[in-house]
Amino acid sequence: MNENKINFLDVIGKNTGKTKEDEAIEKAQHPEENITNCPYNVCDGSGMIRLKNENGATCVDFCQCYEDTVLRQKLVNANISLDFLNEDFSFDDGKTRVSILKPKLVEDELKIKKKNQTKQEALIEEDPNLFIKRHFSIKEETRTPGEIFKSYSEKNSELMTKNKKPANLLLFGDSGNGKTSFACLIGSFFLQKNKKVYFSNTEKFLNSIYDKKVDVKEISTKYDVLILDEFFAEYHTDSKWAKTKLKEILKMRDELKLITICTSNGNPKEFSLLYGQAIMSLLKGTFFHFYLERDGDGRIEKMQNTFEEFGF
Incomplete structure (x- = not known):
């Protein structure tokens, strides 16, 4: 598999298209392309924060600006x-x-x-x-x-x-x-x-x-x-x-x-x-x-x- 190509798969392996979490990860990989408009200056404006857990795996958390948008x-x-x-x-x-x-x-x-x-x-x-x-x-x-x-x-x-x-x-x-x-x-x-x-x-x-x-x-x-x-x-x-x-x-x-x-x-x-x-x-x-x-x-x-x- 081409390492530069990102596939978005669900749990049974079917291509489902990008989710908000996927988009947040993708933006985090290319920060120079992002325009920050988070009022808290925490995320890149997507409402998602890219984090790594203790095992080094990437996970995504919601920013407060996302919670504000939902409310x-x-x-x-x-x-x-x-x-x-x-x-x-x-x-x-x-x-x-x-x-x-x-x-x-x-x-x-x-x-x-x-x-x-x-x-x-x-x-x-x-x-x-x-x-x-x-x-x-x-x-x-x-x-x-x-x-x-x-x-x-x-x-x-x-x-x-x-x-x-x-x-x-x-x-x-x-x-x-x-x-x-x-x-x-x-x-x-x-x-x-x-x-x-x-x-x-x-x-x-x-x-x-x-x-x-x-x-x-x-x-x-x-x-x-x-x-x-x-x-x-x-x-x-x-x-x-x-x-x-x-x-x-x-x-x-x-x-x-x-x-x-x-x-x-x-x-x-x-x-x-x-x-x-x-x-x-x-x-x-x-x-x-x-x-x-x-x-x-x-x-x-x-x-x-x-x-x-x-x-x-």
């Missing part, structure tokens, strides 16, 4: 912003606080304040904070959000590995307090664990089902982690189609031991009035409720930094 494509496929490519839970700036709401086994009685007032009328007039106190016990966390969501993600990953039911998550609070960012960080965590993740605005998600662009069963069961952003802001009609589909999706995913994460600018009282008892039972029975609050608007803070970067 970048996973984020694109998951519909998650590439802003989260190099971010982890340590990005937390410490300005957001988290309160954990634990549902009471028996909710406190609703107070009727007006004569002849119906229970529904009293519920509509009830202060949202009083509603929360009637239905939940509240624990103000001393850990940072980053620490909380890292712990949540790691525990769920452990449960999924053991084929045990994970816990869903509902993040609610005012705009600009990091709900979507933390949800996306959790999504990125699971992508790096080779789980299937998908992020979508809730209304767009429901519209894709309504327009028959996707099958509700397929889209609901395909992903290990489904992130529904702006939950509660979706459009509802008298037919109650959206509520029916949401109930179907949440119930199906819970039965299949799949994680659902929702973010919302609404609050439990508003959820109760809109969705009714059936969906509220699912939310209280299968979701952690985390209330996020922040001094100031995180989006505006980022924009202030952008002004400084541009020198404005």
Whole structure:
């Protein structure tokens, strides 16, 4: 055999053509032909590193730039912003606080304040904070959000590995307090664990089902982690189609031991009035409720930094 000719063979001797590993070895044999564009200045830009083991045999390892490329494509496929490519839970700036709401086994009685007032009328007039106190016990966390969501993600990953039911998550609070960012960080965590993740605005998600662009069963069961952003802001009609589909999706995913994460600018009282008892039972029975609050608007803070970067 000609020593200068490189054959690319699989384990049974059939010519299969060049693999990425083969190309990396070939480039390493001719470094003068390579153009280095590895951001870490480790590999030749191929994403592969040529190494030799103790026996002198050549092997190939993945460079960090290759891992970044894989994660970048996973984020694109998951519909998650590439802003989260190099971010982890340590990005937390410490300005957001988290309160954990634990549902009471028996909710406190609703107070009727007006004569002849119906229970529904009293519920509509009830202060949202009083509603929360009637239905939940509240624990103000001393850990940072980053620490909380890292712990949540790691525990769920452990449960999924053991084929045990994970816990869903509902993040609610005012705009600009990091709900979507933390949800996306959790999504990125699971992508790096080779789980299937998908992020979508809730209304767009429901519209894709309504327009028959996707099958509700397929889209609901395909992903290990489904992130529904702006939950509660979706459009509802008298037919109650959206509520029916949401109930179907949440119930199906819970039965299949799949994680659902929702973010919302609404609050439990508003959820109760809109969705009714059936969906509220699912939310209280299968979701952690985390209330996020922040001094100031995180989006505006980022924009202030952008002004400084541009020198404005």
